[in-house]
Amino acid sequence: MIAFEQVSKEYQGGYKAIQDVSFSISPGEMVFLTGHSGAGKSTVLKLIMLMERASSGSIAIGGKNLAPMGSGDIPFHRRQIGVVFQNHQLLFDRSVFDNIVLPLRICGYDAVDAARRVRAALDKVGLLDREKLNPRVLSTGEQQRIGIARAIVHKPKILLADEPTGNLDPQLSAEVMTLFQQFNRIGTTVLVASHDLNLIRRMNCRTLTLQQGRLVDDV
Amino acid sequence: MSDFRASSEHPKRGAEQHVLTKQDQRRHWFQHHGEVAKDCLRQWLSAPTATLMTILVLAVALALPSFLFTSLANITRLTASWDDENKISLYLHTDLSQSQIESFSQRLLLRADLIAVDLVDAEQGLLEFKQYSGFSDVLDSLQQNPLPAVISVLAKDTSEQSLEKLQQQLYALPQVEQAVLDLQWIKRLNAMLLVLQRAIIALSLLLACAVLLIIGNTIRLNVESRRDEILVAKLMGATNAWVRRPFLYTGIFYGVTASIAAWLIIEMSLIVMQNPVLQLSLLYQSNFKLIGLGGIGGLLLLLVGLSLGLLAAFISVNKFLNQLEPK
Numbered sequence: 001m002i003a004f005e006q007v008s009k010e011y012q013g014g015y016k017a018i019q020d021v022s023f024s025i026s027p028g029e030m031v032f033l034t035g036h037s038g039a040g041k042s043t044v045l046k047l048i049m050l051m052e053r054a055s056s057g058s059i060a061i062g063g064k065n066l067a068p069m070g071s072g073d074i075p076f077h078r079r080q081i082g083v084v085f086q087n088h089q090l091l092f093d094r095s096v097f098d099n100i101v102l103p104l105r106i107c108g109y110d111a112v113d114a115a116r117r118v119r120a121a122l123d124k125v126g127l128l129d130r131e132k133l134n135p136r137v138l139s140t141g142e143q144q145r146i147g148i149a150r151a152i153v154h155k156p157k158i159l160l161a162d163e164p165t166g167n168l169d170p171q172l173s174a175e176v177m178t179l180f181q182q183f184n185r186i187g188t189t190v191l192v193a194s195h196d197l198n199l200i201r202r203m204n205c206r207t208l209t210l211q212q213g214r215l216v217d218d219v
Numbered sequence: 220m221s222d223f224r225a226s227s228e229h230p231k232r233g234a235e236q237h238v239l240t241k242q243d244q245r246r247h248w249f250q251h252h253g254e255v256a257k258d259c260l261r262q263w264l265s266a267p268t269a270t271l272m273t274i275l276v277l278a279v280a281l282a283l284p285s286f287l288f289t290s291l292a293n294i295t296r297l298t299a300s301w302d303d304e305n306k307i308s309l310y311l312h313t314d315l316s317q318s319q320i321e322s323f324s325q326r327l328l329l330r331a332d333l334i335a336v337d338l339v340d341a342e343q344g345l346l347e348f349k350q351y352s353g354f355s356d357v358l359d360s361l362q363q364n365p366l367p368a369v370i371s372v373l374a375k376d377t378s379e380q381s382l383e384k385l386q387q388q389l390y391a392l393p394q395v396e397q398a399v400l401d402l403q404w405i406k407r408l409n410a411m412l413l414v415l416q417r418a419i420i421a422l423s424l425l426l427a428c429a430v431l432l433i434i435g436n437t438i439r440l441n442v443e444s445r446r447d448e449i450l451v452a453k454l455m456g457a458t459n460a461w462v463r464r465p466f467l468y469t470g471i472f473y474g475v476t477a478s479i480a481a482w483l484i485i486e487m488s489l490i491v492m493q494n495p496v497l498q499l500s501l502l503y504q505s506n507f508k509l510i511g512l513g514g515i516g517g518l519l520l521l522l523v524g525l526s527l528g529l530l531a532a533f534i535s536v537n538k539f540l541n542q543l544e545p546k
Contacts, residue, residue: 108247
């Protein structure tokens with residue numbers, strides 16, 4: 001589902017974010033990506049999202065090589081990926097419902113169908129009664145779960161999460177991880193970037209470890 | 220890793236979620252256009268003063284060139300009634316007797332290169348001059364008619380060269396003191412109108428640029444204030460067209476409403492001017508009337524406003540979207 005082959009990314013000014021990274025994630029796998037901050041975790045996620053392009057090497061997502069994708073193909077590539085951000089990136093100018101419905105509106109779902117799916121997603125993260133509230137009034141943990149509902153509402157094939165538990169206490173972190181496991185069980189490929197080693201160890205999943213831009217461990 | 224089996228059971232479900240029929244896409248496209256238009260209106264109404272000020276500035280910028288073009292069209296229409304481009308006025312020597320003048324005029328009639336000969340004798344000329352100039356008292360005090368007899372002739376060949384040749388020929392005749400080609404001053408007037416027209420076009424281009432900049436800047440601020448929304452939408456797979464749509468609507472709304480306001484400004488100034496112009500033209504025994512922008516002019520103004528708004532929005536949003544392209 002996700003295949004990196006000797007991928008390097010060098011930013012302007014010569015800073016090498018990742019070097020010679022190769023790994024492959026099969027459909028339906030749940031994998032952790034770990035390493036110190038600055039090790040290149042976010043770069044890997046950005047490359048998968050096509051927010052950045054690789055300087056060398058090749059990346060294939062769902063069997064499709066990303067290099068030849070032009071700006072017209074990028075939106076359709078991104079629609080098969082759901083992303084959970086560390087700072088959740090919710091929009092505070094609209095309700096919880098309007099935040100979650102956004103990916104569906106972008107993909108062109110019918111309004112009635114979209115509303116049904118939004119409620120299903122909210123139900124899954126246990127926040128069905130928060131639909132009409134502004135996300136500003138919710139707690140950090142709830143905001144993160146709204147962010148997750150938004151990432152999975154269009155049932156993406158791949159779910160990426162960048163430090164999803166960064167701001168959460170251990171109990172909330174565990175809840176979030178359980179959610180990811182649930183989505184993984186219905187077939188979604190999950191890749192979580194996190195430096196919370198305790199949590200990762202508890203999850204007992206395959207873990208890729210980056211160190212100064214290089215992949216040093218894959219267990 | 221552990222869920223290999225689960226995944227192989229579900230790909231069908233996964234695929235279903237991403238496929239929308241063409242019909243769905245079309246319906247959604249219309250639906251989105253409707254939502255976006257409504258959103259734009261709502262945003263506008265939430266800041267009515269700022270919106271109104273921007274529209275008024277745009278309206279003035281659009282009204283000025285339109286007003287000048289309308290005025291120019293009116294002047295051109297006025298001069299178009301003077302179709303005397305091939306007219307030559309022959310001022311005869313004052314010492315010719317009435318019979319000499321008449322026989323001369325009859326001889327001119329026989330010439331093949333003239334299509335009309337019109338004799339205005341000195342008496343008649345004086346009468347007309349008194350009537351139109353308002354100098355009747357002064358003229359009455361003169362002992363002798365200072366005006367010569369004038370014969371206006373229309374040349375058959377209207378080309379400039381042959382007209383000038385004909386003028387030379389007629390000037391050479393002993394009875395003629397002066398032969399004036401009326402073409403000269405009409406030519407000068409037309410040349411002046413042409414210069415004026417070019418100046419108005421240049422001014423219009425400048426003001427069109429001003430309109431572009433004003434709308435472009437308004438939209439740029441709009442884009443900046445919705446930066447987060449755009450970034451998130453782009454990450455979720457929004458196409459550039461989808462992101463652009465609300466801003467294009469805003470641009471069009473600004474352009475169209477400013478055009479309508481400009482049209483109102485012009486029509487109102489023409490209504491204010493209509494009466495004085497009518498009085499002036501009555502003094503000149505003319506039934507000249509001001510003509511406004513008219514249907515085609517109004518439509519053109521609307522189209523110009525619309526396209527300027529659209530173009531400005533397009534440029535502003537694209538500048539932002541280009542920064543988001545992966546590198």
